[in-house]
Amino acid sequence: MNVTARPLQPDLQDLIKPDRVHGSLYTDADVFRMELDRIWYRTWVYVGHESEVPNAFDFVMKSIGPQPIIMTRGADGQVNLLQNRCPHRGNQVCTEPRGNARKFTCPFHNWTFSSDGTLQATAFADGYDGQDLSALSLGRVTRVASYRGFVFGSFAADGPTLEEHLGGAAETLDRLCDTSPTGEVEITAGFLQHRVKANWKFILENETDGYHPAFVHASVFKVTESGIGSLYGSKSTALTRDFGNGHTELDLRPEFRLRDQPLSWFGTTAERLPDYVAAMEQHHGPDKARKVMIDGTPHVMIFPNLFVAEIQIFVLQPRAVDDTVQHVTALQFKGAPDMNRRLRQQTMGSVGPAGFLLADDSEMYERTHRGVLSRDPEWLYLARGEHRERVDADGFRVGHATDEVPSRGIWRHYRQLMEAI
């Protein structure tokens, strides 16, 4: 970002109230530029999963906001997050989506870089006699950290650690990994990239909005025997939760515990996935395995861009104020092939550009974006369930499954980030 070009700053206290936000926050290009500075290029952002670069010299193209990021596994086994920009004259050094490469060679003047970004060699090196080029590496994301295999990057040299940032939401990733019979999830099935002409925050907020499924997804509930619909009714015992730091959850466990059936969360039964069940019992012991298989995987939105949606993950990538890509793939559990096939099949049916669920969600994102370009009323009203919002035993705000606890939590954190200098 060019700091001198920083736009006039909107006064956020006039635009973000506890129960409503101003429509311009979704459509103002100046706000978007501020978000890149203060959120995307500062806070911890999810980039990729360690299993996507299992071997030394593996690389895969990722992103932080509009910027491409090359995630590599170095010779030393460390994961690196590199910028795709030659320090010589700015050319992109990598155009492949993934692969294995001991070095990246810039095609412009043949400078080469190792998989941790270090400059290895220049062409016709006599032209640099006496010069110290050691600082001319590929750009590196300043801080890189991972939690349970999920790799995050932050461009800020200082600030909260990843674990401090994840806070209470870290436990949801533990819960996810517990549903794998090896304690590990893998991201190996390739991503669909679903583009929407809408601001990224509509998507961020919708991921833990339990109010819309009964309506937006009515067609799916009508034509399939999906057990999802009842989770989001007015009688649901499921909870919305605000973990703080912008992380939010739809906690469906109360409903699954009422059903008391292992794998009901996944729309199937223990009898249909015997190998998985046996492996889970082996790993956890029968009692804990049963409990984990009843509770299922989390439905959690880790601010600002990692959505774990029970059986798949979405990675949100804002490219412009009205251009967002949802990168989505099935979760895969290491050591559970019978489970994994079903995870892929269910994911392919429900998400991506032609998905039974996400095509309709994305339609709402685009209509809402166009809607807020109308100037009256100026505000979006986010007060649903304020009267019944409460604090749970862990100190997190919770509400009914259909309440707007998550949106209010997201905006509370957003304002803190945007107002921090």
Add this chain to the structure above:
Amino acid sequence: MGMMLVEPDLLRRVEQFIFMEARLQDTHEYAAWEALWDDDGIYWLPANGDDIDPEAQMSIIYDNRSRIGVRVRQLLSGKRYTQDPKSAIRHFVTNVEVLGQDDDVVHVGCNVMVHESSLRGETTWAARTEYLLRPHPDGYRMARKKVALVNNDKPLFTLSFLI
């Protein structure tokens, strides 16, 4: 693959079938379109390349016959909002070639462009499409339809009409 010598009548028959299928898609005649599928039909739109393994990697669509039925019922439900209002679409089908043939099945390839006008705006889709068609008393039944979008490795807008 070299050129196959094909009797003109066969080429004409498969062309007529493919043009009809395209017309049913353009006019959103979902039930009539579904009736063109054989019982073991597979409707496949690969992602991230044309020759991925759909049993291991994510595809944009990888419907077996039962899921094709769900797709059609959802479109007919009256609540498939992404197609309400329906996209206005026209398929343009060219370069139709018979790529192979035996007693039970004809392998056909073609190039397809689709122009879509929806609430979002105008979108153009381009694909290589291949069929496995089984002869049937009233023409053919689709055993397999693979639509390889030229940009299936890039971010794509919602594609909720039948392509």
